[in-house]
Every structure is written in C-alpha cells, then in structure tokens.
Amino acid sequence: MKSRFFQHGMALLLGAALALSAGNWGCAPGAKAAPAVRINEEEIPYSEFEDYLQASLGEEAPPAQDGATRSRLLDQFIGERLLLQRANVERLRVGDDQVESYLAGLGGGPGQKAGKEDVSMKEQVRRNLLIQEYKDRVLLKDVKVSPEEVEAYFREHPEEFQQSRVVVLRQILMEDPEAARRLAAEIKEDPSRFPLLAQQNSLSPDKGEARGFEESELPEPVREAILALTPGQVSDLVADADKVRIFQLMDRREGKSQNLKEVGHRIEILLLQRKAEEALKLALEGIRQTATIQVHQENLPFSYHGDYGG
Numbered sequence: 417m418k419s420r421f422f423q424h425g426m427a428l429l430l431g432a433a434l435a436l437s438a439g440n441w442g443c444a445p446g447a448k449a450a451p452a453v454r455i456n457e458e459e460i461p462y463s464e465f466e467d468y469l470q471a472s473l474g475e476e477a478p479p480a481q482d483g484a485t486r487s488r489l490l491d492q493f494i495g496e497r498l499l500l501q502r503a504n505v506e507r508l509r510v511g512d513d514q515v516e517s518y519l520a521g522l523g524g525g526p527g528q529k530a531g532k533e534d535v536s537m538k539e540q541v542r543r544n545l546l547i548q549e550y551k552d553r554v555l556l557k558d559v560k561v562s563p564e565e566v567e568a569y570f571r572e573h574p575e576e577f578q579q580s581r582v583v584v585l586r587q588i589l590m591e592d593p594e595a596a597r598r599l600a601a602e603i604k605e606d607p608s609r610f611p612l613l614a615q616q617n618s619l620s621p622d623k624g625e626a627r628g629f630e631e632s633e634l635p636e637p638v639r640e641a642i643l644a645l646t647p648g649q650v651s652d653l654v655a656d657a658d659k660v661r662i663f664q665l666m667d668r669r670e671g672k673s674q675n676l677k678e679v680g681h682r683i684e685i686l687l688l689q690r691k692a693e694e695a696l697k698l699a700l701e702g703i704r705q706t707a708t709i710q711v712h713q714e715n716l717p718f719s720y721h722g723d724y725g726g
Contacts, residue, residue, distance in 0.1 A: 450715040453490070453724075455497055456708050462715060468493045471540045483719035490711070491722040498703050500543055503550035510545045518545065555699045561687040569683050570676050577679050579671035580632035583642060586610055586664040589620040589656070596653055596660045603650050603662065610650065610664045619659070626666045638663065 452462040469477045469489060478485040515538050570577065588610075590596040599617060603610050614624020631639060638661075641651040645665040654661045711724045 451712050452715055453494060453497075453712060454708075454710040455494060456501065458497075458501065460497060462717075465490060465493055467536055467540050468496070471544070480718045483721060486716075486718040487720050487722035490716075490720065491724065494709060494711075494724065495700050495704075496543075496547055498700065498707055499547045499550055502554070502703060503546045506550060506554060508546060508549050508553065510542050510549060514545060515542050551696065555695060556692050559688065559691045559695055561684050561691065565687055566680050566683045567676065569687060570679065574673070577674040579674060580630040581671045582628050582669045583631050583634070583665060584626050584628045584667040584669075585642065586614060586624045586626050586666060587620060587622070588614045588618040588624060588662040589659055590617060590662075591619065591659050593653065593660050596662060600650060600653060600662050603664070607648050607650055607664060628669075630671075631668075 449461050449463060451459040452465050453460050472489070478489070480486065518541055519538070588596070588599065590599070595617075599613060603613060611624050618624055634642075637654050637656075641654045642663055642665050645651060645663075647665055647667055649665055651663040651665075654663065709724050711720055711722065713720045713725065
C-alpha cells in the first residue's frame with residue numbers, strides 16, 4: 417500500500433527541499449520564537465509555521481496582510497502536526513539515512529553545508545516523511561479497491577473510455593502569407609505534390625511527413641480547417657501567431673472504445689486516490705475532536721480567522 421500512496425505527499429516534500437532557504441518572511445526574531453499554537457501539550461513556535469509555508473509554497477506564500485489565506489494555511493499546518501503527534505505515539509521513526517536519501521535524490525544530501533537553513537530543511541523533510549509513513553502504515557493500510565468496484569466504474573462512465581477520432585495530416589509551415597497562399601493554390605491543383613513541396617518549403621521539422629493526431633486535441637482553427645476535407649484534400653491557410661500552416665488530410669479514423677483490460681489499472685488508481693482522500697479526511701476529523709488546540713493569536717503577524725479562533 418505504501419508504494420501506491422507514497423507519492424501523495426511528495427509535492428510538499430519537494431517544496432521543502434527546494435524552497436526552505438527562500439527567506440525570513442519579515443518577522444522579528446522574537447516573534448518567530450514565540451508560540452503560534454498549542455496542540456495538546458506541545459507548544460509550536462511560529463518559526464515552524466514559517467518553515468511549513470516555505471516548504472509548501474516557497475515564494476508563492478501569501479503576504480501577512482492576507483489573513484484569510486494565512487488562517488487557512490495555519491489550520492492545514494495544525495492538521496499536519498496532529499498527524500505528526502499520532503505518528504510519534506505509534507513510535508514510527510524516520511532515520512537520517514532516509515532523509516539523506518531523499519535529499520540526495522534532489523541533488524542535495526550529504527555534500528550540502530550544515531548551516532541553519534540546511535538543518536531546518538532536513539527537519540521539515542523528516543516531519544513530512546514521518547507524516548506520510550503514518551498515513552501509509554496506519555490510516556491507509558486497509559484502503560483497497562476490489563475488481564468489482566473497478567468494473568462498476570467502467571460500466572457507469574463509458575464516456576471516459578472512448579478514444580477520440582484520429583486524423584492523419586501533413587503540414588507545411590511558412591512565414592510569408594503571400595508565398596503560402598501561392599503554394600496552397602499550386603498544391604490544390606495537384607495534391608500529390610504536397611510531400612515534395614513540403615520538403616522544399618516547410619519550416620516545420622517534420623517536413624510534411626504524415627502524422628496522426630487525436631482530433632479533440634487539435635487547436636480549434638485546425639479542426640475547422642480540416643472539418644470538411646476528404647482524404648487527399650488541402651486546407652486553406654491556418655494562421656499560427658506570425659506564421660501560417662497548410663494542411664493535407666490523409667486519413668480520418670473513428671475512435672474506438674477502450675476495454676476494461678486497457679483501463680483497469682487507471683481506474684484502480686483513481687478509486688484508490690479518492691478513497692485515500694476520504695479516509696484521511698474522516699481520520700483527521702476524528703483526531704481533531706479529541707485534541708486540545710489553542711491558537712496564540714496575539715503572537716501571529718496576521719489576523720487569524722480560522723477554525724480554532726475564540
């Protein structure tokens with residue numbers, strides 16, 4: 417199960433490794449040391465919330481004036497720390513080798529300087545690895561998807577497994593609209609010359625080679641230009657920024673429905689993710705109900721309007 421869900425928290429860890437050195441958020445040293453929240457018997461300094469913001473958002477973190485967003489993020493931080501406390505109760509551990517291995521995978525690790533920022537980064541990575549370990553080994557260990565659930569989803573959502581119609585096109589890319597217009601007229605008189613004239617005139621690397629495209633993924637102007645064409649016919653000019661394109665339709669193949677064998681694994685992953693999110697949400701709600709949480713609003717550099725006010 418761990419292998420299926422471990423990546424669920426990796427975006428946050430990547431932020432931790434890349435963004436923790438971004439800055440000090442403009443808080444006075446004393447303010448950073450002051451407790452931001454008390455969770456059960458643990459007082460957590462504001463500096464650790466700073467680390468969390470840097471790990472999660474880096475330079476995209478909201479300014480102190482944005483109290484609403486900061487409040488939401490503090491509530492999210494509290495939720496993560498509740499899970500961290502539970503991980504400690506379960507006596508789960510993340511060793512230095514696991515932290516170093518993760519950082520080494522990002523190009524950091526043992527060779528980095530051992531400064532204050534590096535220590536903070538490693539500690540944030542350790543916390544996040546430990547939280548993920550708790551999710552995988554405790555909260556999500558019984559999350560499974562049965563073959564019957566996969567089959568039911570496949571039957572109930574047939575539109576998701578219908579492949580788009582495929583069109584096979586040749587193209588010529590040019591910069592000069594007038595030259596392109598003359599070339600298009602020449603090709604329409606003898607469409608068989610399209611490959612040769614593409615080789616001689618097209619700026620596109622494919623040089624007029626026939627390629628297949630899913631029709632639904634083509635830009636709207638291209639779809640409109642080839643809509644009424646039959647195989648072998650050539651389109652009018654299609655504007656593309658400061659260039660123009662000429663297309664020749666070679667083939668149009670109707671899309672086919674994918675079978676359960678082709679999409680079963682994709683459905684299983686989708687359902688696992690949904691079940692994991694719901695399980696985590698319910699577990700966290702239960703943990704919150706038994707926890708004692710106090711936000712020290714007087715120590716925050718923003719106006720707090722979250723779930724733990726009053």
